[in-house]
Amino acid sequence: MIKFTDVQKYYGSFHALHDINLEIKDGETVVLIGPSGSGKSTLLRTINGLETVESGQLIVDGQDVASSATNLNKLRTNVGMVFQHFNLYNNKTILENITLAPKIVLKRGDKENREIAEKLLERVGLADQINKYPSQLSGGQQQRIAIARSLAMNPLAILFDEPTSALDPEMVGSVLDVMREIASNKEYTTLVVTHEMDFARAVADRVIFMADGRILEDAPTDKFFDHPESERARKFLSQVEHH
Numbered sequence: 581m582i583k584f585t586d587v588q589k590y591y592g593s594f595h596a597l598h599d600i601n602l603e604i605k606d607g608e609t610v611v612l613i614g615p616s617g618s619g620k621s622t623l624l625r626t627i628n629g630l631e632t633v634e635s636g637q638l639i640v641d642g643q644d645v646a647s648s649a650t651n652l653n654k655l656r657t658n659v660g661m662v663f664q665h666f667n668l669y670n671n672k673t674i675l676e677n678i679t680l681a682p683k684i685v686l687k688r689g690d691k692e693n694r695e696i697a698e699k700l701l702e703r704v705g706l707a708d709q710i711n712k713y714p715s716q717l718s719g720g721q722q723q724r725i726a727i728a729r730s731l732a733m734n735p736l737a738i739l740f741d742e743p744t745s746a747l748d749p750e751m752v753g754s755v756l757d758v759m760r761e762i763a764s765n766k767e768y769t770t771l772v773v774t775h776e777m778d779f780a781r782a783v784a785d786r787v788i789f790m791a792d793g794r795i796l797e798d799a800p801t802d803k804f805f806d807h808p809e810s811e812r813a814r815k816f817l818s819q820v821e822h823h
């Protein structure tokens with residue numbers, strides 16, 4: 581579903597992604613971890629074309645993301661993204677937030693759109709909030725709405741970019757629970773950038789460890805946590821485990 585071959589990414593003269601080779605299969609749950617500034621968000625954002633790549637090949641859902649012929653809007657329909665700062669429309673109700681893109685992009689009719697929104701709100705535990713506005717909800721609730729909104733597009737893949745980093749600690753659990761349920765269903769290819777190691781350990785099929793713009797390890801979850809190969813990963817794990 582997603583395949584990087586020798587991908588390089590620069591911000592000006594700064595080499596942000598080095599020689600990325602990575603293949604992610606349909607339905608897989610992959611967690612990206614690593615120190616701050618290691619390129620995790622950059623890598624994630626290349627997948628739906630939010631960041632360009634300078635060389636190499638990046639195939640997502642059969643299309644070359646780096647090619648100018650690729651329709652990025654269509655790509656983003658198939659690859660949903662959940663951001664650190666929810667990015668909801670504050671002047672629209674929860675129902676409108678969830679139904680707007682399917683209405684415009686997928687031309688989904690109002691009745692079906694509402695039914696799907698109701699089901700998704702049920703799924704994220706917020707069925708009773710359908711007519712509220714984002715500002716009336718907690719950060720954790722807003723993030724669960726953002727997740728429902730991305731699922732409403734029926735994506736093939738969903739990218740989570742540090743979805744709990746901006747939340748108060750007591751809000752984190754409910755968002756991780758929703759993500760855990762989504763990942764365990766294997767309906768979507770799921771990629772998560774997170775600093776939540778317990779979540780990574782419990783949910784990921786595979787862990788990608790990055791440092792300095794490189795993939796240093798790509799391993800099954802238990803193997804990575806129990807026997808990390810690189811000194812960098814060992815150091816990183818010992819630091820995060822002491823928090």
Ligand SMILES: Nc1ncnc2c1ncn2[C@@H]1O[C@H](COP(=O)(O)OP(=O)(O)OP(=O)(O)O)[C@@H](O)[C@H]1O
Pocket residue numbers: 591594596614615616617618619620621622623
């Ligand atoms: N738009 C940009 N312009 C220039 N440099 C950038 C830009 N975005 C990111 N960078 C740099 O690229 C590197 C990788 O950033 P990125 O956000 O991908 O790291 P990260 O691993 O996700 O970090 P964090 O865990 O802190 O979010 C960093 O050194 C960052 O300063």
